[in-house]
Amino acid sequence: MKAALKELTRKSPAAARLIFGAAEIAKKAKGAGYYWADFRRYGSVMTWRTGRRDYWKISSELIFQHHKLEKGLCLPPPLRFFGKDAADKTLELMAEWRNAGLGLDHPVYRAALDILKAYRDRLDVTPPPADFGPDLIRRIDARLADFNPEKSLPTPILPAQMPTDAAASLHAIALGRRSVRAFDGKPVDFALIEKALTTAQLSPSACNRQPWRIHFYDRREDIDALLRLQNGNSGFGRTIPLLAVVTADCSSFFGMVERIEPVLDAGLFLSTFLLAMQANGLSSCCLNWCVPPDRDLKAHEIGKIPAEHQIVTFLAIGTHEPGIQVPRSHRRPLEDCVIRH
Ligand SMILES: Cc1cc2nc3c(=O)[nH]c(=O)nc-3n(C[C@H](O)[C@H](O)[C@H](O)COP(=O)(O)O)c2cc1C
Known part of the structure; x- marks a missing residue:
């Protein structure tokens, strides 16, 4: 069958177009099936709203939220109040963390405390609006009862200076x-x-x-x-x-x-x-x-x-013996991968 089809495509360009076209469609359909399988297997777990709320989901969402605060602390002037929603969500997630019995000495929770502390200090410089500010500060201060300065890794930090031979x-x-x-x-x-x-x-x-x-x-x-x-x-x-x-x-x-x-x-x-x-x-x-x-x-x-x-x-x-060989694997010229607009 395969040989006959090969012969046909060799003899007739029209038949070749038809056969290769059909093969391409079949290949694409198979490929679409791969995407569907990926969606079912992996895409379906990409949500924080449904399914089991375990360490992985809580920690990911907590990092996702408090990272907004940490980033905001590093923006250039003019300084202004920011981060009400992220702070609320961070506090909610820290409460969920505690309720789930996850350790208060865990690095993810300690990071949340470090960031919350830095955010709280910043509120003294750029106070929140009066309608929700006092309540927000009260809730942050209550959570910071868990903060232990001796275990803190303060943030933000200065960018590192590179040694001269780094490159x-x-x-x-x-x-x-x-x-x-x-x-x-x-x-x-x-x-x-x-x-x-x-x-x-x-x-x-x-x-x-x-x-x-x-x-x-x-x-x-x-x-x-x-x-x-x-x-x-x-x-x-x-x-x-x-x-x-x-x-x-x-x-x-x-x-x-x-x-x-x-x-x-x-x-x-x-x-x-x-x-x-x-x-x-x-x-x-x-x-x-x-x-x-x-x-x-x-x-x-x-x-x-x-x-x-x-x-x-x-x-x-x-590891390997010194005498083995490896491909050089030549690299393309830079022009192949750089597109300056
Ligand atoms: C995602 C990925 C998959 C690869 N799969 C294979 C593989 O299945 N078998 C193999 O011998 N090398 C594999 N390689 C190695 C590549 O051939 C190799 O990285 C490339 O030729 C560049 O060579 P280098 O790694 O020595 O710089 C893979 C590399 C990457 C990044």
């Missing part, structure tokens, strides 16, 4: 990082991974929600089972001693209008993580996750990955 160091790390496809199989020191993660954790994210979640596997049977679902590791999969699955927690987002953010935020995290691993003596290779929905589901099952964690990429991590 050269970063360039050297970026230049030195090349995807490795021949690991030495030695176990990875997880302390190094944690060091790199601490750096990657500083990546920017939409409203600072930090939705990346990274799953690690170091048991051979787990690695092999997951790699069987991935199509870009042949010839070196067996040498990978540590496999990560980089995901984005879609429940960190309030709605489908944010649909690009999960993958973007996780990608920014991934990028910093790759460089930080390189700086800490670890090598890596991203492994694409271009799979149909059923395989994505299977990976969640095998990897025990929560449904709302959207898989962005697999990531091979390890």
Whole structure:
């Protein structure tokens, strides 16, 4: 059948147009099915109004709201009162946090207190309108009873001064990082991974929600089972001693209008993580996750990955012998990617 169709397209341009057109439509329909599956799996959890209100949702919404206050504190003059809605919502969410029994010493709650304190100090400089001001200040002061100056990381802060060799160091790390496809199989020191993660954790994210979640596997049977679902590791999969699955927690987002953010935020995290691993003596290779929905589901099952964690990429991590080779992977000229308007 396939051979006959091939022959037909070779002989008749009209038949070729028809057949290729039909194949293209079928391909697009399949692609639309992927979007639909993504919407059902991930888009449906992108809401804060329905479903379980757990730590992940409360913390994401709390960060989302108090970040508005923190940003507002850093705007240029003229200074003016701002942030009534964000302050109200922050206070509501801090109350929800407490009612949910989440720890008052938790870094997310402490950050909320730091920001609320800075906002409260600012209200002395730019007081709120008289109709709601006294009530707002009273509620903020009541919540600040939880504030402990000894545990505070004050905000806002001054921008950091860069060491003079910063640009050269970063360039050297970026230049030195090349995807490795021949690991030495030695176990990875997880302390190094944690060091790199601490750096990657500083990546920017939409409203600072930090939705990346990274799953690690170091048991051979787990690695092999997951790699069987991935199509870009042949010839070196067996040498990978540590496999990560980089995901984005879609429940960190309030709605489908944010649909690009999960993958973007996780990608920014991934990028910093790759460089930080390189700086800490670890090598890596991203492994694409271009799979149909059923395989994505299977990976969640095998990897025990929560449904709302959207898989962005697999990531091979390890060390290697000095003598191995890596592709240079020539880069396009800058003109290809810079469009100045
Ligand atoms: C999202 C993503 C998916 C990738 N998937 C694979 C893969 O499945 N197999 C592989 O060998 N390399 C994979 N790579 C590595 C790329 O081929 C590599 O990053 C690119 O050629 C540039 O080379 P470099 O990483 O050495 O600078 C992937 C890279 C990215 C960023």
